[in-house]
Amino acid sequence: MSGKSNPGNYFEDFEIGQVLDHPVARTITEGDCSLYIALTGDRFPLHCNAEFAQSLGYRREVVNDLLVFNIVFGKSVNDISLNAVANLGYADVRFMAPVYPGDTLSALSKVIGKKENSNLKTGNVYVRTQGFNQSGDLILQYYRWVMVRKKLAGEATDEKAIPNLPAEVDAADLPTCPELDLSKFEARATGGRWFWEDYAPGELVHHGSGMTLEESDHMTATRLYQNTAKVHFDQHFMRDSPGSLRLIYGGHIVSVAKALSFNGLENALRILAWNGGAHANPTHAGDTLYAFSEILEKIELPGRTDAGGLRLRLIAVKNQDPEYAPLDVKVMDEETERERYHPNVVLDLDYCVLIPKRDRT
Amino acid sequence: MSGKSNPGNYFEDFEIGQVLDHPVARTITEGDCSLYIALTGDRFPLHCNAEFAQSLGYRREVVNDLLVFNIVFGKSVNDISLNAVANLGYADVRFMAPVYPGDTLSALSKVIGKKENSNLKTGNVYVRTQGFNQSGDLILQYYRWVMVRKKLAGEATDEKAIPNLPAEVDAADLPTCPELDLSKFEARATGGRWFWEDYAPGELVHHGSGMTLEESDHMTATRLYQNTAKVHFDQHFMRDSPGSLRLIYGGHIVSVAKALSFNGLENALRILAWNGGAHANPTHAGDTLYAFSEILEKIELPGRTDAGGLRLRLIAVKNQDPEYAPLDVKVMDEETERERYHPNVVLDLDYCVLIPKRDRT
């Protein structure tokens, strides 16, 4: 072997302050947007209805926020998480500007923290990742931390520099979509009967449909994002793993759950930010996903009277329809006496959307 | 549960004369057209060859007639058939105008009839559905009736208003594709050796290939159409249904059978109308589809001497190749002593195509 192929980075390879310029910028096309709809079932009209998007001040259909996220994330995998054991968390994920078909997205990450784990086999790496369009505009920014294998297990590096990451995006920092003009917004375009005023903190919205996951679907989506993590693709490699099956990329789960959430959140026009998220349990082909949302908070957006923010907790559940078979998202583990996710919960996403007010005068 | 998600309409929710403006208009793109080819195997050149389409007077490739049908149908599901037990029939389906990539399709339905069933659990609802492009041109119109669950099973509503629907589209009402100019038509573009004059009523054309259906393929197609009917997607829900499997959307079966029919009907340039159609038996992943067509009638199209209409009966058969193992489309049910479809027949579509004449002077 010549060593010309990229083995990915190990814990020791990362240096605090290091900037990784992720190769293979990607021009997003109409084809990508069609595939996103076909693979996730997305129906949010800003992403599939050019007339509607133009009536709101956009140049044309806007690329789905999560397609943008998945593409930017995909670019970072080869440098950050090819040797990851687990994707531990996200913080301060902000969707800064709209992306249109034809835009070319590039991404870079800065290493902002490292912490060796006590087993000396792995360590956590903290990065800030940024996505840019071809004009250099920042279109997405997020913090993420992953558990990465060490090259030399057992040899202590004593590295411990944990960054101080915000538990939530400050309301003053929330993107407010200045390009969005709601003066011509009509709810008949979304079919949504509910506006910002209609949702109340603590309210649960069940999204009413299930989606069964298939190997082809999640692999096709993940390849579309040019995400190379082998746990999603290589059954020969995974047959000896716990569960013996390929793991479905967490971003696909977010996308499918968000698409299901259209039923009950039809007027959630844009994602503004994620405060955090957990891939609570793994998913595999054959699992059926259901989703519900809890309204966590109602937010006044600075400078906007026509729309507000809703902070939502999007919960995805596998193989149990939580509308008819309710469950506790977290349960007590009898062995460890610690709280953990219910084994059927697969996603717990804390995020904010923009939603028009009923009264937009 | 907050009741914010849409549970779909039940029999009692429909009122005769009611107009349902279906949300989420959809801009059809090149991406959708590529996916349609990739998911169905379509080869009809008007939909994949811009040069050929332009030589016939079209602006560019024309969106496949059945992709248009499936998109318009998909929009109506959420309002009409989310609680449907069965899709009972179609009448007077007319393809009025070409649709191009970039066009935005919207749809609305008018309730034109209702009939409670004697079991008092379900009723039939009759609608006329229309699809429009962004300029407001009517591009597709059809009648459809579905069996829908009642909210209150057992309580008689005594509703019975069955509309008088045509058994076939009158020849005078057939679309004639005025934009189509055959003066530069060359059969080398289609590879078709047969013209309108060459087909004879009663003739059978076997289409020569089989296509095995997969879960990913039918779900991806059905999601592309933003059709939300849960019987197609939710294996957890369907495991207790008869057959225990997801049902494949009937429109996917029509699309695959029509794509197979290219072999032997290469010059069938456009679909003009459906007289009616039956999804004779369900299909599931793993089934292999074969198709043959019977020439029912040859039609002179008003105002055209360069092309005629062929009325065809497109029969799709599962898991038996009807070219080598012929079958009767309908058989006598020994128990009920009534005629029913052969259990391997899955589609019986009575439709009309436009086909150039050999002599176009």
Added chain:
Amino acid sequence: MSGKSNPGNYFEDFEIGQVLDHPVARTITEGDCSLYIALTGDRFPLHCNAEFAQSLGYRREVVNDLLVFNIVFGKSVNDISLNAVANLGYADVRFMAPVYPGDTLSALSKVIGKKENSNLKTGNVYVRTQGFNQSGDLILQYYRWVMVRKKLAGEATDEKAIPNLPAEVDAADLPTCPELDLSKFEARATGGRWFWEDYAPGELVHHGSGMTLEESDHMTATRLYQNTAKVHFDQHFMRDSPGSLRLIYGGHIVSVAKALSFNGLENALRILAWNGGAHANPTHAGDTLYAFSEILEKIELPGRTDAGGLRLRLIAVKNQDPEYAPLDVKVMDEETERERYHPNVVLDLDYCVLIPKRDRT
């Protein structure tokens, strides 16, 4: 049966000198390019990054060379290989000019040789196939030979005219991509650390990831290419074949293996030619592909000082990771005492790429 469907050509139907003008030219769109990425995992930036392509002198993203190959090949199947028993070989495959989204590809083949086999059941047919864009520019040319069934098995035709095909493309005949301007090339766009100077004949590059193949994925890809060979699609037909499973189209295997080869060959910008290729063993859904490349030769390209050619041997292996479980590509068959491919080797492709030199002054 009316005989209107095309049964495909048999050995006796081909005449030396005959030209087959393959129907259904195909406009390649952005949608096709997105699907190609999603189905193969391709990451080569010339095909997904418009900014990068333009910086190298191209009008926009260039359609993947193998997507072009598969589309042109697909057109020829209906006329050449619908009744093929085996795809025996390729020679002198040359990629002559870039193809852009929006271009319409047509194809024709000329019969250049025939040889009846001694069993009198089959014969080999040799063709030269050419692909053209809408301006008539030759964009792809190759020789191919296939074993085709005879109509009348047992009756000798005594046909034997084997053409003299080159074992390799002469260096003087290699396309040199005159439109490619490397003055602004930056390796950060590809992420590749290795240039022409860095590779040495005899060197092996392992590509580091595996890709499990699914029925939906290979069928969707093969339908995208409008390839109609029933062995890829019809499980009902194939259940009585050796292996009882659909065969995966060899062109899909080439595409997946080439996509895997990005890891270690990031700067291989274009495919120039194939010298030859063998689909060494069949692949089926569920198989996992790995790939490695051997550097066969370094070639100075006439008229270019900024880039050179690399002649590569791309080996794809199923269900065994050759990086950790090395194998001999060819092994001795103990029964026949002849060399044959290792049963896990599925592709042996001898081809040339263009790769920038480190020193481009």
